[in-house]
Amino acid sequence: MSKLSLNIPHSQTQEEALNRVKQLLSRLQEEQKGTVTNVQENWNGPNGSFSFSAKGFNIAGTIQVKENEVHLQSELPFAVALFKGQITSMITEKAKALLA
Numbered sequence: 001m002s003k004l005s006l007n008i009p010h011s012q013t014q015e016e017a018l019n020r021v022k023q024l025l026s027r028l029q030e031e032q033k034g035t036v037t038n039v040q041e042n043w044n045g046p047n048g049s050f051s052f053s054a055k056g057f058n059i060a061g062t063i064q065v066k067e068n069e070v071h072l073q074s075e076l077p078f079a080v081a082l083f084k085g086q087i088t089s090m091i092t093e094k095a096k097a098l099l100a
Contacts, residue, residue, distance in 0.1 A: 002081030004061070004074045008092060010099035011068075018046055018065040020098050025050055070095060 010017045022043065029039045029052070039052040051060035061074025072091065076084060 001075040001077065002084055004072070004076050004084060004088065006070075006072045006088065006091060006095075008070045008072070008095045008099065009068060010070060012099055014046060014065060014067050017070060017099055021063060021065055021070060022048075024094075024098060025052070028052075070099065 012020070022041070025039050025041050029036050032054075035054055037053045038058075039050075041048055041050045046065040048063045048065075049061070050063065051058065053059070057077050057080050059074060059076065059080070061072060064071040072095075076087070080087070
C-alpha cells in the first residue's frame with residue numbers, strides 16, 4: 001500500500017466546497033460507468049469517507065472539507081501505487097476545476 005495525501009486549496013465557502021465535493025463521486029461513477037463501481041460515501045459534517053472499485057482495485061479514503069482547503073487521504077493498492085503521480089495530477093486538476 002502507498003499513502004496518497006493531497007491538500008487542495010479553494011476559495012469557496014466551506015459549505016459550497018462541501019456541496020461540490022459531495023457531487024464528485026456520483027459524477028465520477030456516471031462518467032466512468034463500467035470502470036468505477038461500488039461507490040460508497042458517508043458524511044459527518046465536513047468529514048467524509050469514501051470507497052469504490054476501479055478496474056478490480058478497491059480504493060478507500062477520507063475527505064475533510066476545511067475553510068480554505070480540501071484534504072484527501074487514501075491508501076493505494078501496490079499495483080495502483082505505480083501510477084501515484086498520474087493519479088495525484090488527475091485528482092488535483094479535477095478538484096481545482098471543481099472548486100474554482
